[in-house]
Amino acid sequence: MIKRIAYALAALVLFGAGVKAEEGGAGTPQEPGAPLMLQLVFNRYHGDKRIESVPYSLPVTANGGSTRVVIGIQIPLKYEGKEFPGNVVYKNAGRDVTVRADALNDGRFKVSCLFDQSAVYSNNDEASPAGGGGASLAPPILRHLSSEATLVLGDGQTGQHTVATDPMNGDVVRVDVTLRVVK
Incomplete structure (x- = not known):
């Protein structure tokens, strides 16, 4: 008993x-896994014509931490206030990209991407960045695009992260993500 x-x-x-x-x-x-290379390509189209293509290649380890790149400039903007006439403030312009990849059981990867893009443009000519083409008395136009998405990709596959239309001029911004397993 x-x-x-x-x-x-x-x-x-x-x-x-x-x-x-x-x-x-x-x-x-999970344990850190395969080394990967993610390529993000930011394309801007005016109608059918591609007017800008900016690639970023970011190494990332599956099931590891995230990878981040921040690139840009600080643009001086004149600030006119009663207490502080003639002061200058700075606005960040550029791209901030963060990626992460997690291995799935079928050999593919869950890729999480977050990006933030900003640009400063002159009021005089919407196609030219601020600071180009002479002095302007009008305040600049600040453009901003932020997106976060998760894609499931296999080795060598490309997926479309974002397609967005610029409300100011109708340009289409498209972000493509390609995953490659580093061997």
């Missing part, structure tokens, strides 16, 4: 440990 109780308790303890291990396995982070 005591042996049966001992076996029953042992079975309950082992069964409980197995259930606990399965629960813990789902929430624990």
Whole structure:
């Protein structure tokens, strides 16, 4: 009788440990995996004509942390206030890109991308960046595009992250993401 109780308790303890291990396995982070290279290409189209193409190549490790690149400039903007006439403030313009990839069981990867893009344009000519083409008394126009999306990609596959239309001039901004496993 005591042996049966001992076996029953042992079975309950082992069964409980197995259930606990399965629960813990789902929430624990996976080991870092394959090295990957993600290429994001920011394309701007005016009608059918591509007028800008800016590629970014970012290394990332599957199931590892995120990779981030920030590139741009700070543009001086004149600030006229009663207390501080003639002051200059600075506005960031450029791109901030953050990517992450997690391995899926079927060999593909869940790729999370977040980007933020800003640009300062002159009021005199909407196609020219601020600071170009002479001094302007009009305040500049500040453009901004921010997007966050998750794609599922296999080795060598390209997916479309974002397609957006610039409300000012109708240009179409398209962001394509290509994943490659580094061998």
